[in-house]
Amino acid sequence: MSGLIERSSDWFERYLVPPLSTLASSIYLQAVRDAFIIFTLPLIIAGSVFLIVANPPPIFGVDHLLAPYQNAILVPYELSFGLMALFLTFGVAYSLSQYLRTEPVQPGILAMVVFLVASVPVRDLNTLTFGEVLPYFGGQGLLVGIFIGILTAQVMHWFRGSRFTIKLPKTVPSNVKRAFEALVPTLLLLTMVWLIEWFVSSHTFVTATHTTQQMTLPILLMDLFKPLVVVQDSYPAALLEIILMMLLWSVGIHGMNVVTAIAAPFWFTTLAANAQGGHGIVTEPFFHIFAHLGGSGATWPLVIYMLCSRSAQLKTVGKVALGPAIFNINEPVTFGVPMMLNPIMMIPFVMVPVIIVTINYIAFSVGLVHVPIVIQPFTVPVGLSGFIASGGDLRGSLLQFFDLAVSAVLYYPFFKAWERILVAKEEAQEEKNRLAATQAEQRALRQDTAKAVGSRKEGP
Amino acid sequence: MIQILIVCSWGMSTSLLVDSMLAAAAERQYEISVEALSAGEYAAKVDECDVVLIAPQIRHLRKSIEKLATAEGKPVALIEPFHYATMNGQAVLDQVMRMLPGSAEGTITK
Numbered sequence: 001m002s003g004l005i006e007r008s009s010d011w012f013e014r015y016l017v018p019p020l021s022t023l024a025s026s027i028y029l030q031a032v033r034d035a036f037i038i039f040t041l042p043l044i045i046a047g048s049v050f051l052i053v054a055n056p057p058p059i060f061g062v063d064h065l066l067a068p069y070q071n072a073i074l075v076p077y078e079l080s081f082g083l084m085a086l087f088l089t090f091g092v093a094y095s096l097s098q099y100l101r102t103e104p105v106q107p108g109i110l111a112m113v114v115f116l117v118a119s120v121p122v123r124d125l126n127t128l129t130f131g132e133v134l135p136y137f138g139g140q141g142l143l144v145g146i147f148i149g150i151l152t153a154q155v156m157h158w159f160r161g162s163r164f165t166i167k168l169p170k171t172v173p174s175n176v177k178r179a180f181e182a183l184v185p186t187l188l189l190l191t192m193v194w195l196i197e198w199f200v201s202s203h204t205f206v207t208a209t210h211t212t213q214q215m216t217l218p219i220l221l222m223d224l225f226k227p228l229v230v231v232q233d234s235y236p237a238a239l240l241e242i243i244l245m246m247l248l249w250s251v252g253i254h255g256m257n258v259v260t261a262i263a264a265p266f267w268f269t270t271l272a273a274n275a276q277g278g279h280g281i282v283t284e285p286f287f288h289i290f291a292h293l294g295g296s297g298a299t300w301p302l303v304i305y306m307l308c309s310r311s312a313q314l315k316t317v318g319k320v321a322l323g324p325a326i327f328n329i330n331e332p333v334t335f336g337v338p339m340m341l342n343p344i345m346m347i348p349f350v351m352v353p354v355i356i357v358t359i360n361y362i363a364f365s366v367g368l369v370h371v372p373i374v375i376q377p378f379t380v381p382v383g384l385s386g387f388i389a390s391g392g393d394l395r396g397s398l399l400q401f402f403d404l405a406v407s408a409v410l411y412y413p414f415f416k417a418w419e420r421i422l423v424a425k426e427e428a429q430e431e432k433n434r435l436a437a438t439q440a441e442q443r444a445l446r447q448d449t450a451k452a453v454g455s456r457k458e459g460p
Numbered sequence: 461m462i463q464i465l466i467v468c469s470w471g472m473s474t475s476l477l478v479d480s481m482l483a484a485a486a487e488r489q490y491e492i493s494v495e496a497l498s499a500g501e502y503a504a505k506v507d508e509c510d511v512v513l514i515a516p517q518i519r520h521l522r523k524s525i526e527k528l529a530t531a532e533g534k535p536v537a538l539i540e541p542f543h544y545a546t547m548n549g550q551a552v553l554d555q556v557m558r559m560l561p562g563s564a565e566g567t568i569t570k
Contacts, residue, residue, distance in 0.1 A: 030498075034500050098501065253517060257517075317546060333545075338541065
């Protein structure tokens with residue numbers, strides 16, 4: 001049995017790990033992921049707090065009390081969550097510059113400027129209302145932001161390594177020098193993007209509220225990628241994403257991390273639309289809050305099983321895993337049980353999340369539970385997080401508990417099978433130790449008798 | 461003072477290991493600093509450390525991380541997955557001590 005396990009682990013290591021690793025190692029994907037996690041997420045989460053307050057659950061008439069102030073309460077939300085594409089642009093350029101090993105702040109700031117030029121229609125700015133351009137800085141601008149972030153970092157990196165910069169004598173302080181070095185790429189990027197935006201905004205489009213507006217790059221790109229956004233918010237896409245996540249985790253690679261890098265622009269576009277009353281399902285909370293209960297793979301029940309286990313290894317891991325599980329962190333489970341490269345545990349490790357995602361998709365699409373509108377740190381404990389994510393719907397918590405029950409039932413037989421193997425192994429090891437101990441004891445005894453016999457011989 | 465960088469992904473689970481390592485170091489009266497960071501931040505900071513450790517969940521980045529560390533002349537290794545799982549700061553600290561050039565246990569103590 002253990003031979004079979006080792007052989008299949010080798011097979012996974014040889015055929016499954018390399019293609020998944022290649023995907024996960026792209027510096028562009030990593031930069032986009034870092035930008036979302038490090039630079040954008042804290043603002044989105046903080047902004048969401050104001051969104052919750054502005055739309056309180058109808059308990060004790062709080063909603064009526066706060067209704068007149070709704071627009072005022074939404075201002076901090078609009079200027080944090082609502083400007084996420086602007087900050088994301090900085091983050092992408094900054095992170096990518098780090099991966100390219102070049103100074104990151106200047107490309108970050110330049111990218112924000114270029115992003116603004118790309119998003120604001122070219123005309124007399126006095127006639128422009130802030131509300132008209134605000135959507136371009138939020139959900140609608142994410143794709144433009146990522147694109148411009150990558151472009152800016154690449155162009156700056158190329159110019160810094162090339163001859164096409166303004167050269168200054170060695171005596172000039174390095175800060176001054178850096179500012180001049182940035183001049184050529186800055187002017188180039190600004191002019192290029194401005195001319196494109198000018199051309200684009202010489203066209204018009206009709207909005208949902210039947211007003212005619214100038215076209216902008218964000219609108220153009222959103223129209224181009226609309227099919228992808230729609231396709232991403234579907235059951236097959238959700239299925240594909242969860243399977244990819246869990247396959248990656250099955251070989252010990254951070255799956256959520258990799259898939260986030262690819263899917264995040266779509267998740268956040270859908271989520272931003274939900275905050276405005278949309279009904280998108282496949283968003284970041286759909287996975288982090290409603291599927292990864294106790295960590296990727298919905299491993300909460302496993303921790304309880306481990307705490308009661310007869311296997312010493314599982315019991316040790318269970319004790320370490322309990323605290324982190326409350327906050328949906330399960331590296332102890334993944335690497336300690338272990339789930340990764342374990343042909344027995346890998347089956348439910350992929351299957352359980354797939355079934356949970358299916359249940360949740362149905363629950364959201366038939367309206368049993370309000371779709372996720374609020375994003376929060378993934379460390380918020382199960383029960384509370386479902387309530388918050390669905391914008392104050394208690395059925396969100398109930399759905400999480402139902403999913404946990406499903407996970408508990410499905411994991412049980414696999415856990416028992418794995419436990420039997422470990423216990424047998426541990427008992428064999430113990431037997432061996434006991435045998436070695438008795439042998440050592442006997443040897444010691446023999447030596448003692450020999451010595452005793454010897455001393456008697458030497459005696460008088 | 462031993463400066464240790466742990467390259468990981470979100471930094472959430474690694475922070476638990478960092479705490480455990482700091483506790484283990486305090487027990488042995490070693491002076492260490494441990495920082496958990498992403499692969500991008502690592503690229504910018506590799507020259508400021510003594511030892512580089514790789515968290516098991518990003519071992520797919522091992523090659524590029526090792527290349528950078530070797531170029532800077534820093535010892536680098538993957539954290540044993542089971543030690544990572546059980547947040548075993550003692551064991552990881554042992555690993556660090558073995559990686560440092562010419563440092564039998566104890567010579568680095570302050």
